[in-house]
Amino acid sequence: MRVTFLNPPFIKNFSRPQRSPAVTKSGTLYYPMWLASAAGYTEAGGHAIDLIDAPAADFTEDAVIERIRDFGSSLVIVETSTPSIYNDVSFSEKLKTTLSREGQEVFIVLVGTHVSALPEESLRLNVSVDAIAQGEYDATVRELADALENRQEPGTVTGLWLRDGEKIIHTGERSPLSNVDQIPFVSSVYKRFLEPHHYFNPNALFPMVTITTSRGCPHHCFFCVYPQTMMGHRLRNRSVENVVDELEYIIAHFSDIKAIFFEDDTFPANKKRCIAICEEIIRRNIRISWTANARVDLDQETMRVMKKAGCRCLCVGFESGNQQLLDRMKKGITLEQSQTFMEAARKTGILIHGCFMVGLPGETRETMQETLDLAISLQPDAIQMYPVMVYPGTEAYAWYQQKGLITSKDFSQWLTPSGLHNTVIHGEELSAEELVRFCDEARKKFYLRPKYILYKFVQMLRHPGEIRRTLKSVRTFAKYLLFGSDVQKEPI
Template sequence: MMILGSDIMGNRPKKVILVRYHDKGNINTRLPESLNKVQGVLPPLGIAYIAAFLEQNGVNVSIIDVQGLNMTSAEFAKAIEDKKPDIVAITCMTPTFHGALEAAKMCKKAGATVVLGGSHISVYPKESLQPDFVDFGIVGEGEYTLAELVDALENESDYSTIKGLAYKKDGNVIINQARIVKDIDTLPFPAYHLLPMKKYSSVIGLHPVSTMISSRGCPYRCGFCFKQPSDKVFRTRNPYSVVDEMEMLVTKHGVKEIMFYDDTITVKRSHIEGICNEILKRDLKVKWESPTRIDLVDKELLTLMKKAGCIRLRYGVESGDPRILELMNKKITIDRVQEVFALTKKVGLESFAYFIIGYATETPHTMQGTIDLAKKINPDFVMFTIATPYPQTPLHTLSVTNGLIDPDYWRKFTLGEDVGRMPYLIPDAEEWIKKAYRSFYLRPSFIFKKAKKLRSWSTFKKYCAGAWGLVRFNMLPED
C-alpha cells in the first residue's frame, strides 16, 4: 500500500475539508422533487475514500456533508468561517454544479484554496475552472491526486506534473492526464468515522444504513450513462477486504443494512461468489442489497446471494419497448426481464426496477409499454426518471442529431450562462412520469401487498411519506 513518506509530508499545519454540498441550483433534476425529498440521504463514498487516504498520509482532514447534516447555505458558510480551512475540496456532478460553485465562493471568501472534483470536472475541466474563486480541479479518481496536491501546497513545491490535476497558469487552464487507481485494494476503507452515520437513511432500507462498493467501473456502455475515464476500467476488491469492511460497519457503526453502490456487482462471478462465501464463513449477520444486470444472474447465484444476507437486487430494465432497449444499447430482452423478475421473487429476494421515460424518439406507445411492463413484472419497488442527455453520452449525440437540444447546453450551463432548464426530449414528459408513478404505486394490489409486509411503525411512516410525495407530485422545488 502506497503511503507518502513522513519526510515528504512533513508536519501538517494545513487543514483540509472535503464537502458534499446540497442540490441548490439543480434545475435539471429528472427525479420528481416530491419523491426526492423523502427517499433519504446516503453516505458520500467518494469523498469518504479521499478523506481516508489523506488521513493515512498524515493530513488533517474533515468532512462537511451538507446533505447528511441538512445544513442551510448560511450554516455551511458559518461552519467554514469557524473552521478556517486552508484547502476545501468540493465534489459535484453535472446537474449540481451550480450548487458546488456557491459553496466554492463561500470557501474562497473564507480564505481557502478551492478544489473541485467529481464527474463533471472530467467533462468540462477548463470551463469549471473559469471562476476566479476556483483554484484547482481533479480529473478522474481523487485519492492520490489530492494527497499529492496537498503535499505540494504544504511544501510550496511544483504541482504541474501531478497526474489527474487541472490548474491555472498564465491565464490558461492546464489539464493533466486523468487519474485511475488501478489497484483499489491499496485504498483504505472510507472514513466513515468522519461522517454523521446516524443521519443517513433510505425510504426502503433499515436504519442505520450505509453504502459500500466492492468494485469500480463498468464494462457496459448503456446509451444514457456518462462514463468518466475511471468508470471505463472495471476493477474489483478482494472479497476478504469487502467483508472486513462490512463487518466493521456492523460492529463500529451499528449498521443494519448495506447498500452496495457498484455499477454491477455480478460482472465477475467469482467476485460476488467470493463475497457471499466469506460472509457465510464468518456467519456475518447483516442485510445487504446491490445493483446488477438482468443478464448476469441465474438461480444458483441468486440462491447463494440470498443465503449470504442479500435482501434486494436492483435491476436496470429502463424500457418496455424492444426498439428503445436497442437504442439504449441495453443488450437485454423483454422475455429475459420477465424471467429474471419471476426468478428473483421465487428465490425470495425483493426486486427494484429502474425505468427511463421520455428517451429520444420515444412515442406514447413505447412509454405506455414501459409502464405496462413495470406492472407486469411487479417489482417490490420501482423508480421512473425522465431521460437526461448528459454530456459525452450516446443519448446526448442522438438528441443533438435530432435537433432536440443545444449541443453546447452543458458547456454554457457550466460557464454560468442563463440557459434555463434543458428541455425534455418528448412532449408532456412530466405528465408521463406522473402517470407512471401513480399507476404503479397507487394500485390497490400493490398497496395491499405492502400493507401485509408492514412490521414496524418507522416503515409505516416511510411508506406514508412516499405516498404523500406521489399525491403532491411535483418535478421541481416549490418556490
C-alpha cells in the first residue's frame, strides 16, 4: 500500500511537531520527527511511503494534493496540533473531496497530541476524517496499512478511534513500542524526503539534524504535553550501539551538517546510559557538536563526559524563581539545584539555554520578578520566557480549565494572526496583558544588558562557529525583542 505521511499546509514555518506549536520568535522549526519515525516503521513493514512537510517547504494545498495524487496514496496520515486542528481537518476534507472526484479514494487518519487528548471530539469535526490514531502511532499505522491492503476492517486494529455511522468507536488502547531499536533511523527518512536547511534550532549549530534516543519521560511536569498525551512516562531507551550507529550514518550521509539535536525529553535521564553513549562516541572518534534537553539535577561528573563527547549546549527548564510555584507544577527541582547546575555548566564549558515561564498557579507580580532575577543571576547563554501554554490532555489544561482561567474555547486562538504563540490563560491575580507585557520586558532586560552583549561579542570572536547561529537567531528575534510583537495583549 502507498502511504503518505503529511505535515499539512498551514502558516509558513509553523512548527507543528514541537511541544508548543507555533511560528516562533527565534525562527525555530522542528523536523517532523514522529511522522518520519512512523513512516520508516511503516516502510519496514513492506509499504511504500512518502513524507511531506508542507510548512517547511512552503507547499500550497494544491501542490500537496497533486503530490498525493501522483504518488497514488490510499492512506494519508495527517499530523495535527491544538492551534492548527481546524485547519488540519478542513484541509483533510479538501484532500478527500478533490481526490474522490478524480476516482482516488483515500483513508485519512489524524495523529498528534491534540487528537490523542480529544479523539472523539476531533473525529466529530468532519466526516472526511476516517480515524484517529491515539498516542504513539507507529505500530497502529503500520497495522492499519496491512489491514486496508488486505481488505480487512480497520476496527481490527487497536489504537484507533473510528466512525461507525453516528457512533464513535474505540478499538482499544495500544501499548507503546517496548523495543524502540526496531524503528529505522529517522535520519534515513529525512535524507530521502526533507531539506535540512529548512530546519533550525537556535541552540544548535546550523544546519543540524534532530533525532531522539529514547521515548517517554519519567518526570511529571504538569504542563509537558508529549509524556501526557503520546509517549507516556515509561522511559524506553534505544541501545547505545543503535544511537551511535545513527550518528555515524548522519555524518556519512549529510555532508554539511554541523550538529545533532537530541530531542529526548531528558537525554541524561539515565546517567549510566548517558555516559555509555558519550564514551561510545569518544571510542569511535566521532566528532560532531550536539545539543540535548536536560534537567538541573545533572551532575558535573556527567557533564564533563558529555562535553568531551561533543556536547555544546543543554536546554534546561528552570521555569520559575519561586520554589512554591516549582512544587505546584510538579517540576521536582529546587532553586539550589539550579544554581549548582549552572556553576557546573560554566566549569565544564557547556552552554545553557534556560526556559522560564510565568502565569503559573499562585503567580504574582513578586514571583514573576523572582523568575527574572533568577534568569539574570544564572547567566545562561540564552533564555526563553513566555506565559505558560496549556494544551488538552495535560494536568495544566485541566487545572486552568477548572479554575476558569482559559479565555477561549476556540483552539485557533492559541495563535496570533501571524502564527505566534497567543496567551489564552490569565492568572488568579494577573491578566493576560500583564503576563505578556512582563515577558516582553523581561527578554529586553536580559538580552540588552551591556554585560550580555559583550559576552556574545567575545563568544563570536573566540568561537567563529557561533557566528552563523547567533546572527540567524538575532535577525529573526530582533524584530520582536526591539519592536514588539503581535501577541494578544488582552484576554479573548
